[in-house]
């Protein structure tokens with residue numbers, strides 16, 4: 001299995017949509033073949049169309065707000081005493097997380113194909129909130145599928161979706177989390193694909209959704225590259241990019257522009273959710289050696305039992321609470337371009353406390369996983385190493401959980 | 415010699431009616447009971463589809479999901495599914511069996527080992543919901559080599575070009591999904607429109623036995639008498655749920671229902 005240079009990773013799949021010959025594909029019911037083919041055709045054409053790119057960039061710039069900040073965490077750097085610690089504050093983006101890029105592109109595509117309704121899944125509620133924002137902006141009706149457990153624990157985002165006029169449809173099957181929301185959303189699309197566009201909230205699902213999402217979030221690394229060059233004159237000789245990994249959209253987007261650099265120069269570190277220390281359940285298929293299986297239309301490493309039933313996951317961060325992982329990351333793992341590890345619930349909480357103590361930054365529980373590993377590793381790294389963590393979400397949505405785990409005062413005062 | 419699935423169609427054609435295909439989930443509501451249901455509906459149905467329960471089904475509606483979760487909760491394993499089929503096949507008057515499920519279950523079991531077990535237990539055909547054409551080419555060839563019918567699916571969204579390719583690669587039986595829906599949806603397209611599409615398929619591929627499924631119930635079944643075969647699934651699964659809720663015997667109730675369905679076709 002080989003990663004090719006000078007070809008975007010999203011375009012390195014084969015004819016049937018498999019990366020490295022085995023990750024991804026289109027394991028979908030016959031009914032979805034046609035809408036998927038239509039979307040492929042449309043996207044392949046538009047991604048090279050200058051007027052479409054201009055349109056995308058216009059909305060990215062004026063509506064989402066680009067670039068998001070790239071800042072040095074000086075106090076944290078001093079406290080840790082190793083590598084220089086920086087953050088790309090993607091939570092600056094309109095709506096407060098990276099999910100806005102994919103949502104915007106899907107709405108632009110839906111508009112162009114004459115669809116009137118767009119549906120999507122959500123875990124942490126960001127993907128749903130952003131889709132509801134973009135749908136409102138572009139005059140589309142919007143339905144969001146969300147696990148009942150996630151609705152309970154991510155209320156601020158649920159309120160935002162409703163305020164934007166979206167229907168939030170609770171999903172009560174299975175573990176009542178993201179995995180069930182994606183299934184239900186796909187089922188709804190099977191029944192309504194003639195009138196309705198679907199947005200998958202991360203770099204998962206049938207191959208075309210993986211590609212569109214990766215293409216959209218790559219905005220993050222385009223900005224970062226320019227910011228690094230502006231700051232340091234060139235891409236630093238020792239650069240380490242830390243990102244949390246749920247489905248893998250923010251991490252892929254954070255890394256994409258640096259793919260062709262050697263990993264000695266630009267290392268990618270993906271941090272999965274290890275779950276509670278005491279629990280056997282986790283949401284870290286790449287870290288804990290899960291087997292390849294099929295989930296939501298794609299072959300990937302996925303938590304499952306020996307029969308092929310998908311296993312429930314457990315994580316304090318709803319956004320990472322998913323048993324599978326993008327085929328792109330399976331590919332980056334097996335080609336050894338990226339390194340993957342996990343942080344537990346407790347470690348993420350601790351990292352959140354450290355970051356908020358030293359910096360004026362409030363990463364949500366998802367990026368707190370990445371901060372945890374970055375802080376640990378930065379200690380042992382030389383001062384000329386540049387560590388960058390993608391702070392891809394804001395902790396406002398996690399207020400309830402933070403209050404419960406760390407006490408009211410802590411959640412409030414920060 | 416004709417395979418058992420083709421024979422079943424031949425027999426129903428002789429009787430001037432569509433073949434009746436049922437769908438029940440293996441292990442619903444228990445391993446023993448699902449076997450009893452199969453045995454008891456054998457009298458009326460021509461071909462039995464047996465669902466292999468999966469916990470992340472992307473094409474099943476509520477009724478079948480409920481049945482599947484019940485079966486999984488009761489601990490059904492792949493080996494149990496084969497045991498149920500094997501025991502069923504020992505009964506007098508057994509009918510052809512088609513296993514229907516999702517690809518991950520086959521993938522984890524191992525394609526070759528799966529087909530070997532299918533053969534050993536007496537499975538006659540396979541429907542794999544999320545292994546569409548042309549991705550299914552290699553596997554469907556393997557099935558053929560093992561004398562197992564791989565049943566291709568067609569839907570209202572299938573393009574003419576795909577239709578030609580799919581029917582060309584299909585075995586003796588093909589399955590037309592009547593409308594854009596998960597299983598268990600209400601019939602939202604007129605029977606005439608559905609039969610029009612069905613006839614399009616028959617014109618391209620007159621020799622293949624084509625069944626219609628999705629939205630077929632006691633209420634709608636008699637409108638489709640010109641088809642080669644008709645599949646009833648969700649209504650039966652719903653009847654099992656209803657029986658359990660009312661503390662009645664699902665075996666008797668389902669059997670009654672399938673009898674009624676059959677009568678509507680004669």
Ligand SMILES: Cc1ncc(COP(=O)(O)O)c(C=O)c1O
Nearest residue numbers: 202246247248249250319366393
């Ligand atoms: C803030 C935040 N970070 C990360 C994720 C994980 O998703 P992904 O790996 O696709 O970026 C989510 C998902 O909801 C999220 O809300």
